[in-house]
């Protein structure tokens with residue numbers, strides 16, 4: 064007998080499966096219904112040049128499940144690896160099955176090519192696809208209903224989806240087995256369909272009596288398939304992420320990661336940010352449908368992990384309900400988005416650390432949504448936590464966020480005795496050392512500022528400072544949603560930089576760094592902006608700094624500041640710097656690099672109270688203590704303050720940990 | 735109802751005392767570099783008092799300041815808080831004027847603005863703490879004045895003002911137009927809102943010179959500053975050493991008696 068098979072073999076009216084060609088129509092209808100929901104949002108241009116190229120580049124990584132499996136320099140946790148592997152198996156299993164099915168259709172109607180080896184290979188691949196998918200589905204079932212991780216909330220749809228997929232694959236195998244059993248004589252090469260062959264051996268070979276069974280199961284299999292398809296389309300099931308995720312990934316933000324979007328026409332606006340669901344853009348609404356409810360974001364959110372009311376996953380899911388209510392999908396009374404659907408506390412709990420976005424497999428943009436709501440709260444409704452009111456008042460009248468700090472020191476005090484060039488004094492100096500409010504006004508951080516100034520001088524870097532007149536960079540205003548102040552600050556600063564011919568800006572604060580580097584260009588201010596870790600790495604690399612002493616610490620660890628790491632991908636420079644010093648190797652904390660836990664100070668949180676749950680900075684301090692290190696090194700003034708508070712709260716009897724900025728460690732380690 | 739609030743720009747009271755320098759010859763305060771002057775706290779409360787009235791009744795609030803170019807900032811501040819208009823009498827040497835001179839210029843400005851039912855001032859400015867200007871403006875305008883208010887409200891066509899005294903407050907009824915000086919008991923002043931800041935940027939501040947309003951700057955001050963100095967505090971510490979506690983206590987008593995403390 065020839066190595067091949069007839070497609071519809073035992074089945075009459077088998078061609079009815081091609082009703083399936085109507086499936087795209089059904090899917091199209093489902094998408095159209097959701098599309099009208101996304102259209103409730105405002106316009107936004109996501110059709111910039113380079114999008115297609117970016118998508119193709121990204122697609123390879125996505126097909127390989129790079130994010131989910133943690134392929135790359137920074138791996139994921141075992142639990143995440145399990146989920147990643149599970150998705151990988153289901154995804155590739157189903158892809159193989161679909162490809163095999165499509166090839167079978169081609170064989171039947173276009174060119175008959177499935178004879179001999181091609182047939183065997185294709186049957187083998189089909190078999191493999193089935194096994195992969197089945198393994199993945201079983202893993203998913205175990206995860207969802209046995210392991211039950213906190214990040215998954217199981218709804219009926221999840222169970223229906225798993226059961227339908229499971230039945231589809233199992234009936235597929237049974238069908239194959241029945242076909243093999245009922246074929247007389249059984250061809251030897253059917254062994255290539257190894258699972259079907261295995262089951263057939265149990266059923267017994269050459270049993271023509273099984274033919275009616277084959278027919279029954281065939282129809283059952285087909286009905287499940289169509290039933291599933293109709294269910295998925297009409298209920299807008301989670302499986303729809305198969306279609307929406309790629310769309311969402313295609314339209315993902317191509318802005319620099321750390322940049323927020325400006326409010327357009329802010330000077331003429333009458334209201335700001337998003338008060339209701341329709342104030343978001345269509346892309347922000349598309350995000351809500353793209354979310355597959357996987358919980359990765361929640362699992363990495365410092366606010367959620369420390370017991371705050373915010374969960375980025377819940378935020379997205381709750382906003383989705385609001386969107387559906389606005390589009391009359393359910394007969395539901397629309398509730399106020401801010402305050403009712405999303406409580407104020409959730410909005411204020413976010414540290415804008417980006418842990419959620421960095422792990423989200425479908426590139427949902429949580430921070431933008433939170434900031435839009437903050438903008439509405441602060442600018443339109445004048446509603447914010449009391450501590451922030453004081454901070455805004457201070458920003459407004461004194462130009463910096465540190466209420467009361469001036470009682471102790473003034474902005475220019477840190478320069479005492481350092482003999483530095485003032486900006487504008489020497490025309491030829493085009494490098495500005497931007498200190499930032501915290502580095503100038505907080506006592507502990509001013510030590511770091513002085514240390515950096517000394518190192519730069521000793522390495523022969525020519526730079527100038529603004530001193531007492533240095534204003535705020537605008538990050539605090541922007542992150543709490545008080546965009547109008549940012550809007551003023553940024554324009555003033557750009558003017559100062561231009562007037563003084565500034566080309567290059569060095570700063571020790573990742574927040575200033577991020578804002579000046581990624582957000583000033585929105586106002587036409589393009590400068591070369593360097594964080595001190597980059598400058599230090601360079602100076603060490605080209606021998607301008609000579610290392611020597613400073614080996615007093617036995618175990619050290621490094622904390623990645625969010626605005627340096629996740630927002631700007633600077634992970635290796637600080638580690639390179641530490642590597643060059645006479646120090647032991649860095650022992651990484653359990654959450655480090657892309658997954659580093661936030662210190663709790665970003666997004667304006669450093670100026671707010673933290674009455675609910677555990678304090679995030681104390682959790683991070685515990686992470687550092689767990690490594691057994693005596694020294695935790697960071698590269699951000701907020702992180703330093705947060706660690707010192709955490710260490711202080713532990714008390715000297717309970718921990719010997721010290722916190723230093725990387726600059727201070729370098730200064731100790733110079734020859 | 736039209737309300738005029740007089741506000742003053744002062745050196746930031748948050749400046750650490752050690753940073754405060756004076757020029758004893760020129761009898762001038764030299765604020766440190768890079769510290770932006772701010773609206774005087776009591777004046778900010780006066781703006782709040784005006785806005786509270788505006789919230790409750792229909793009112794147009796105008797902020798008025800006298801000072802150098804930089805003083806525009808306090809008008810912007812008041813606009814951002816929610817006042818409707820701003821008038822800046824630009825006079826670079828405003829710091830040289832004494833309370834009488836200042837009150838004269840402000841009186842002229844108020845007359846120029848005209849048509850007002852209420853003038854509000856802070857109870858005193860956070861720099862010199864003289865507490866005179868409000869009273870003198872009222873005197874110049876010939877209108878009644880209530881000082882140190884903790885609440886200002888309307889009752890029929892009169893003002894009902896609660897004025898702070900040592901152990902409580904007086905309630906006064908005043909006919910309008912009147913001048914009221916406001917104390918911090920009025921309550922925290924509201925924050926500039928986003929929309930306020932945006933709108934403030936759209937309002938054109940009326941910029942007038944002393945001549946525009948027909949004020950004659952007096953040749954000489956009515957009050958003269960004789961000496962300006964930072965009080966010197968000298969602390970010396972002596973440690974009394976003795977063999978026993980009794981002896982040291984005795985010695986301490988003797989020394990205190992010698993120093994005429996006990």
Ligand code: SF4
Pocket residue numbers: 360363364365366367373374375412413414415416417418419420429430
């Ligand atoms: S940015 Fe950070 S704090 Fe905010 S929701 Fe995302 S993970 Fe949570």
Ligand code: SF4
Pocket residue numbers: 353354355356357358359360361375376379419422423424425426427
């Ligand atoms: S937002 Fe992203 S990470 Fe969070 S649950 Fe949805 S898909 Fe998962």
